[in-house]
Amino acid sequence: MEATDLYPIGELARRTGLSVRTIRFYSDEGLVAPTTRSPAGYRLYDLDALVRLELLRTLRELGLDLATSRQVLDRRLSLGEVAAVHADALDAQIQALRLRRTLLRVVARRGSDPEETAIMHRLMQLSDEERRRLIDDFVDGTFGTSGTSGTSSMSGPSGTSGTSGPSGPSGSADRAGSAEAMVRAATPTLPDDPSDEQVAAWVELAALVGDEAFRERMRRTTLRLSAGHPPAVEVEAGEELMAVTRERVADALECGVDPLTDRAAPVVEELVRRFGEAFGRTPDREFRxxxxxxxxxxxxPEVDRYWRLVWIVNGWQVVPGLVPVHSWLVRALRA
Known part of the structure; x- marks a missing residue:
């Protein structure tokens, strides 16, 4: 057939791969109008209609609706503009599908009941902004002046909480600000394609930050750290030894070393030897x-668990100075 030939609807269907019924629908909608009709009243289409139909089929396969496809065909929208918008939309859909797939795997592995599954699903439906807001609310409620418990603790005497340091509202506010900065520096951010472990950690973390009792414990522990008043055992051991201990435990955490396995033994043996020297004790089982x-x-343990969950969600990005030495070391010493 030459370019000037006219195509009956059956030939058009054969060339485009569309059904006769679909072409007739597009024709009735004014998307691809027939060029003329045969003496018997059948629709006939020219080469421009064939090209228009092929483009329309491509647009529909890409997921564009009829209204948008019409604007592209009529050149009221460029194909590039439409493609960019739909590519962004597909990215969002792909991310949602990945999260759904991962959630199903977590449910299958944990054997979750319907109630737990519903909670996990609601949490996973949150947008990135909503997840950040959940953590921001936790930090604000823990260290901010708007929270009832935060206001009460910050306005009280500095010695009330069992920590020493600058007294009065200014010193208390400084410690609270420093503690808040420590927590915000390690905001958990779920990646676009999280692992099963990261999803499970995020769900547990979301439940933990909603616990008012935990907020108070988190505040008390982090204020102590930010004020530069470590636990007594760390003071007795000395700054140099504790720096080595944090470094060794941080390395073990980054490598995913379980404190109850043989992989932890070299780390524990080195640290026990160093602590034995510091305390003048024999590094035997009794000393351990x-x-x-x-x-x-x-x-x-709940505060330590919080930090461990944050690192899991963030892909084991260990935050200097906040390594849960106590939890890991206690379990390793007793392994």
Whole structure:
């Protein structure tokens, strides 16, 4: 056929791969109008109609609706502009599907009941901005002046909480500001394509930050750290030894070393030897248990768990100065 030939609707369907019914629908909608009709009244289309139909089929396969497709066909919108918008929309859909897939895997692995599954689903439906707001609300409620418990603790005497340091409202505010900065520096951010472990950690973290009792414990522990008043056992051990301890434990955490496995043994043996020298004790089993008790006295397992969950969500990005030495070391010493 030459370019000037006319195509009956059946030939048009064969060339485009569209059904006769679909072409007739597009024709009735004015998207691809027939050029003329045969003496018997059948629709006939020219080459321009064929090209227009092929473009329309492509647009529809890309997910564009009829209204948008019409604007592209009529050149009221450029294909580039439309493609950019739909590519962004597809990115969002792909991310949502990935999160849904990961959530299903977590549910399958944990054998979650319907109530827990519903909670996880609601949490995973949150946008990035909503997840950030959840953490911001936690930090504001823990350290901000608007929270009831935060206001009460900050306005009271500095010695009330068991920590020393600058007295009065100014010193208390400085410590609160420093503590808040420490927590904000490690804001958990769920990646676009999280692992099963990261999803499970995020769900647990979301539940933890909503606990009012935990907020108070988090505030008390972090204020102590930011004020430069470490636990007694750390003071007795000395700054140099604790710096080494944090470095060793941070490396172990980054490598995913479980404190209850043989992989932790070299780290523990080195640290026990160093602590034995610092305290003038024989690094035997009795000393290990004594050391474990000392660290355990200062430990808040929920606060340590918070930091561990943050690092899991962020992909093991260890935050200097906030390594949960106590929790990991106590478990390793007793392994």
């Amino acid at each position: 248990e004594w050391l474990a008790r000392r660290f355990e006295e200062e430990q808040d």
